[in-house]
Amino acid sequence: MANLWSGRFEKGMEEIVEEYNASINFDKRLYDCDILGSIAHVTMLSEIGIVSEEEKNKIVDTLQQIKTEIEEGKLNFTTKDEDIHMAVEGVLIKRLGDTGKKLHTARSRNDQVAVDTRMFVKKEIKLILENLTYLEHVLLEKANKYHDSIMIGFTHMQHAQPVTIGFHLMSYFQMFKRDMERFIDSYERTDYCPLGSCALAGTTIPINRHRTSELLGFKHVTENAMDSVSDRDYILEFMSAASICMMHISRFAEEFVYWNSQEFGYITIDDSFCTGSSIMPQKKNPDMAELLRGKVGRVYGNLIQLLTVMKGTPLAYNKDFQEDKEGLFDTVDTLKKSLLIFAKMLEKTEFNSENIKKHMNKGFLNATDIAEHLVKINIPFREAHEIVGKMVKYCENNSKDFVDLTNEDLKNIDSRLNKNAMPDLSMEGCIKGRVSYGGTAPSEVLRQIEAGKSAMESFNFPN
Ligand code: ARG
Numbered sequence: 001m002a003n004l005w006s007g008r009f010e011k012g013m014e015e016i017v018e019e020y021n022a023s024i025n026f027d028k029r030l031y032d033c034d035i036l037g038s039i040a041h042v043t044m045l046s047e048i049g050i051v052s053e054e055e056k057n058k059i060v061d062t063l064q065q066i067k068t069e070i071e072e073g074k075l076n077f078t079t080k081d082e083d084i085h086m087a088v089e090g091v092l093i094k095r096l097g098d099t100g101k102k103l104h105t106a107r108s109r110n111d112q113v114a115v116d117t118r119m120f121v122k123k124e125i126k127l128i129l130e131n132l133t134y135l136e137h138v139l140l141e142k143a144n145k146y147h148d149s150i151m152i153g154f155t156h157m158q159h160a161q162p163v164t165i166g167f168h169l170m171s172y173f174q175m176f177k178r179d180m181e182r183f184i185d186s187y188e189r190t191d192y193c194p195l196g197s198c199a200l201a202g203t204t205i206p207i208n209r210h211r212t213s214e215l216l217g218f219k220h221v222t223e224n225a226m227d228s229v230s231d232r233d234y235i236l237e238f239m240s241a242a243s244i245c246m247m248h249i250s251r252f253a254e255e256f257v258y259w260n261s262q263e264f265g266y267i268t269i270d271d272s273f274c275t276g277s278s279i280m281p282q283k284k285n286p287d288m289a290e291l292l293r294g295k296v297g298r299v300y301g302n303l304i305q306l307l308t309v310m311k312g313t314p315l316a317y318n319k320d321f322q323e324d325k326e327g328l329f330d331t332v333d334t335l336k337k338s339l340l341i342f343a344k345m346l347e348k349t350e351f352n353s354e355n356i357k358k359h360m361n362k363g364f365l366n367a368t369d370i371a372e373h374l375v376k377i378n379i380p381f382r383e384a385h386e387i388v389g390k391m392v393k394y395c396e397n398n399s400k401d402f403v404d405l406t407n408e409d410l411k412n413i414d415s416r417l418n419k420n421a422m423p424d425l426s427m428e429g430c431i432k433g434r435v436s437y438g439g440t441a442p443s444e445v446l447r448q449i450e451a452g453k454s455a456m457e458s459f460n461f462p463n
Pocket of ligand 1 (some may be wrong): 023027083085109110113317319321322323
C-alpha cells in the first residue's frame, strides 16, 4: 500500500531514505498509548456527529483487535509502516475501508505523538515512584536497624566526625524523597492533553478537546495548539529528574564499592550481586554497584541529546522531535531497573560494625567534641579550635591519642585544659550528644526515621 500521505507525490522514497525516516522500530513501544488515544478521539468524533455510532463501534473494536494482535506478536510492522501512528491507522483502513479513513479527522500525527508520549511519561513516572517507594522503605528499615551503630563520617574523604550508619542511610533517604517530589512535580506538568491541537493551528471541526482529555484521564487540556505540538519540556523535565535520581544512585553505589573493598571492609555485598574474574580465582567484584555507578552516564547523555535536539528548532513541529523517543525509553528502562537492583542489593547488605570500629581510632574523630566542650567553659570557639589543633599536633608528634595526654601535656598546651574535666570522648559519647535537629544522635536518627515514615504516607501520588 502506498503511504497514507502519498497523494501529492510522484515517486516513492529510496530504501535508505525510508529506513532513515522511519521510527516504527522504536516507537512501536507506544502502541497502547496510541490506540487508547485513537479510541478516545473517535468516541469524541461520534459524540459530535462526525462518525456514526456504528462506525465508532467498528473502529473501536478493530483498534482493540489490533492491540491484542500486537501484544500476541501477530502483527509485525516494517519500515514501510513509517511510525506507530501510520502503522495502526494503516491496518485499520485495510480492515475497515472508508470507515477507517474517518479516524484521522481533526487530528494530526503531531498532536498524536505528543499525546502518546505524554501518556507514556505519566505511566512510567508512576512505575518509577513505585520503585522509589520500595527503595525508601528498605532505607528506613536499614536505618532503623543501624540507628545507633557507629560509623565514620567523612569530609574530603578524610575522617571527620563519628556518625551512625542509620544517620548516613537517612541522608540518602532524603535525596530519594526529593527525587520523588521532583517526579510528582513533573507529572503535574505532563498531565495536559494536547490531542485535538491538530497539525499546529487547531481545526474548523467542532471538536470537544475537554472530552478527549477526560476520556484519557488527563487533568488539564493544553492551552495553545502551536505550543502543544512543539513542546517536549515534559520529557526534558522528566529526564532532568531522572538524571538527578541516577546521580544519587551513582553516589550511593560508589560508597558500596569502597565500603566493600579490602581497605574498608565496612560491608560485604551479597554474592548474588557480584561476579568473578576470568583469570583471578579469588576475585569477587562488586559489578552491580559499579554498573549502578556508571549507568548515570547514559541517562545524562539522553538528557543532553534531547536538549541539543530541541535547541534552535523553530515553531511548530519539526521532524527533529522524532529523536526524542529512544533516549526517553532508555532513560525509563535504565532508571527503573537501577532503582530495583539497588533496593534489592541494599536489602541484602549488612554492615560489619566491628571492622568499622577498627578504623575509628585514626583521624581524631572526636576533636570537635573537645572544642565544643571548651566553648561550654567559656572559651570562644575560634580559640578552642586553635587549642584542639595544638592538641592534635602534639599527639601526632608524640604518637599519642587524646586520652593518652597527661594533665601536664594538657597544661603545656593551654592552662585551662584539665584532664579530669574532659568530656566523654568515646565514639558513643560523641554521637549521643549530637541531638541538634537533624544531628546524628541515635535519638535524633529515630526521630528522622519517624518523620520519614510519615512523609512516605502523606505523599500526593498521582492516581
Ligand atoms: N514519528 C513522528 C515523531 O515521532 C510522528 C509525527 C510525525 N509528524 C509529521 N508531520 N511528520 O515525531
